[in-house]
Every structure is written in C-alpha cells, then in structure tokens.
Amino acid sequence: MDLAVGSADGDRYDRQKRIWWMDMDAVSSARVLVAGAGALGNEALKDLVLAGFRRIDVADMDAVEVSNLSRCALFTDADxxxxxxxxxxxxxxxxxxxxDVRPLESSVQDIDVWDYDIALGCLDNIAARLHVNAYCMHHRIPYVDGGTDGxxxxxxxxxxxxPCIQCTVNRTHVREMERRFSCTGGGSMYVPRMASDITTTAVIAAMQVREALKIASGRRDLCISNITYYDGSLCEMFNAAADIDPGCPNHTG
Ligand SMILES: [Zn+2]
Structure with a gap:
C-alpha cells in the first residue's frame, strides 16, 4: 500500500477506481449519445463528464427558456x-x-450516424424515445432511458x-405504475409541461449515468434487468419485470 501523503489525492479518479467493477480507461474512451439537453440531459452531462466520460454527443433542437433554469445546472439567465x-x-x-462534448443541433430523428457505445434517453416525449430505442436496437447499442413526472x-x-421500450410501453408496466402510484395523484407520463423538479431529475439522471458506467466497464450483468420506478414523494423504488413482446418489430430479423 502506498502511504505517501497526498499521493492518491493527485489522481482525479482515485476514489472512483476503488469501486471494484469500474474500468476508467474504458469509460474515458466510450462514445456516448445524450438524446435531449433539457433537465435530464443537463444532469446526465454533468455526471458523465465528472465521472470520466470524454467522448459525448448531445442532441437537442430547442432553445433555453426561463422555466428550464430551476433544473439545469449548465444554463444561466444569460443563456x-x-x-x-x-x-x-x-x-x-x-x-x-x-x-469533448459535441452539440448536434437537431432532433434525434435526424441523427444519421449511430456509432455509439451507449445512448442515454433524456427525452420528454414517447415518440422520440421509441425512435432512439429502435435505432439502438437496430445498431445493437445499449440504451438507457430515463423519464420523470414531478x-x-x-x-x-x-x-x-x-426487452426494449417498444415491448413495454402501454403494457403491463404502465398499468402497474398507475396502480402503485395511484396515491400520489393522477396525470399521464411523458406529456409536455408536466410537473418537474431538480431532485427527481437528479436521481433519475444519476441512475442513468451509473448504468452507463457499468456498460462502459463491461459489466452489463450489473445493469437494471427490469424497469426501475421511483416515487420521490414516498422515497420508494420498485422494479417491474420486462419481457420481450413477440409482436415488437424491433426483435424481428
Ligand atoms: Zn421490443
């Protein structure tokens, strides 16, 4: 053991390397797509860069609005x-x-080169999710989807x-989610101008980046095998089983 005072503190990732499954070389060379630069995208980018990812593309075609500023660490009023x-x-x-974080000023539907090792979905609508999901399935890119609603x-x-997003959307998971969360209020997921707050965003984005760290480190066996739901009002999480839908078009051929 190296007992020299301060020797470990000179290494930016010394503490992270002490996590047994972490492969920092692989993390730094992994190519990551962040789809969406809103609240989840801001948190994910911050965590990705601090965690050691270096090659990141971020796609979004929207402009910063005042209502974004309560949840976006990377934006200021001047933006x-x-x-x-x-x-x-x-x-x-x-x-x-x-x-090296590069902007793709376009919708995710217009991205035509899919040579990523990992994609993070930080999107606010189901159509864009299903698009990224389909492209990732086609190109065999691991896809970590995040979503929040208040x-x-x-x-x-x-x-x-x-199993993919298409397999599970509008199926048993949605019914289970509604049943489990019925005491926290109604409303549907993934619609514009829904409630949103930085604490939920931070939790979900952090979980997404942790999944990316596992994938980059070659430890897909540690990834979420089902869907993890989070209820911040009650500080509860639960998993819903995910299965391949035989009718899902992403599994044919
Ligand atoms: Zn599927």
Missing part, C-alpha cells in the same frame, strides 16, 4: 434563447480536462437482444 445543446456542450466540456420517474436499460 435564455440560446441553443440548449450548444450551451450544454460548451459548459460540460469545460468541467474536466479532455472532455416526483416520479423511471429508468429502463435496454440491452441488445433484450
């Missing part, structure tokens, strides 16, 4: 009206030496060959 992905990429790149959220990790 209102500017491109979310341009600002987020610039700020995240400045958070760590060698971080105090509630979910994380689903889609690995090549396993």
């Amino acid at each position: 209102v009206g500017r491109s979310k992905c341009l600002v987020a990429a610039s700020r995240a790149s400045a958070m760590a030496p060698g971080a 105090m509630r959220g979910k994380v689903q990790t889609v690995l090549p060959g396993g």
Whole structure:
C-alpha cells in the first residue's frame, strides 16, 4: 500500500477506481449519445463528464427558456434563447480536462450516424424515445432511458437482444405504475409541461449515468434487468419485470 501523503489525492479518479467493477480507461474512451439537453440531459452531462466520460454527443433542437433554469445546472439567465445543446456542450466540456462534448443541433430523428457505445434517453416525449430505442436496437447499442413526472420517474436499460421500450410501453408496466402510484395523484407520463423538479431529475439522471458506467466497464450483468420506478414523494423504488413482446418489430430479423 502506498502511504505517501497526498499521493492518491493527485489522481482525479482515485476514489472512483476503488469501486471494484469500474474500468476508467474504458469509460474515458466510450462514445456516448445524450438524446435531449433539457433537465435530464443537463444532469446526465454533468455526471458523465465528472465521472470520466470524454467522448459525448448531445442532441437537442430547442432553445433555453426561463422555466428550464430551476433544473439545469449548465444554463444561466444569460443563456435564455440560446441553443440548449450548444450551451450544454460548451459548459460540460469545460468541467474536466479532455472532455469533448459535441452539440448536434437537431432532433434525434435526424441523427444519421449511430456509432455509439451507449445512448442515454433524456427525452420528454414517447415518440422520440421509441425512435432512439429502435435505432439502438437496430445498431445493437445499449440504451438507457430515463423519464420523470414531478416526483416520479423511471429508468429502463435496454440491452441488445433484450426487452426494449417498444415491448413495454402501454403494457403491463404502465398499468402497474398507475396502480402503485395511484396515491400520489393522477396525470399521464411523458406529456409536455408536466410537473418537474431538480431532485427527481437528479436521481433519475444519476441512475442513468451509473448504468452507463457499468456498460462502459463491461459489466452489463450489473445493469437494471427490469424497469426501475421511483416515487420521490414516498422515497420508494420498485422494479417491474420486462419481457420481450413477440409482436415488437424491433426483435424481428
Ligand atoms: Zn421490443
């Protein structure tokens, strides 16, 4: 053991390397797509860069609005009206030496090169989720989907060959979620202008980035095998089993 005073403190990732499954070399070389530069995207980018990811593309076509500022660590009042992905990429790149966060100022539907090792879904609508999910399934890219609705959220990790977002949407999981969360109020998930707050966003984005760390480190066996639902009002999480839908078009051929 090295007992020299301060020797371990000179290594930026010394503490992270002490996590038994972490492979920092693999993390730093992994190519990551962050789909969406809103609240979840901000948190995910911050965590990705601080955790050691260096090669990141972030896609979004929206501009920063005042109502975003309560949940976005990378935006300030002066950024209102500017491109979310341009600002987020610039700020995240400045958070760590060698971080190369590149903006894709387009919708996820217009991304035509899918040569990523990992994709994170930080999106606010089901259509964009299903699009990223389908492309990731086709290109065999692990996809970590996050979603929030006020105090509630979910994380689903889609690995090549396993159940995907399309398999599970509008099926038993949604009914289970509504049953489990019925005491916390109504409303449907994934619709515009829903309730949102930074604490739920931070939890869900952190779980997404932790999944990305496992995937990059070659430990897919440690990933969420089902869907994890989070209820911040009650501080509860539960898993819903995910199965391949025989009718899902993403599993044919
Ligand atoms: Zn599927």
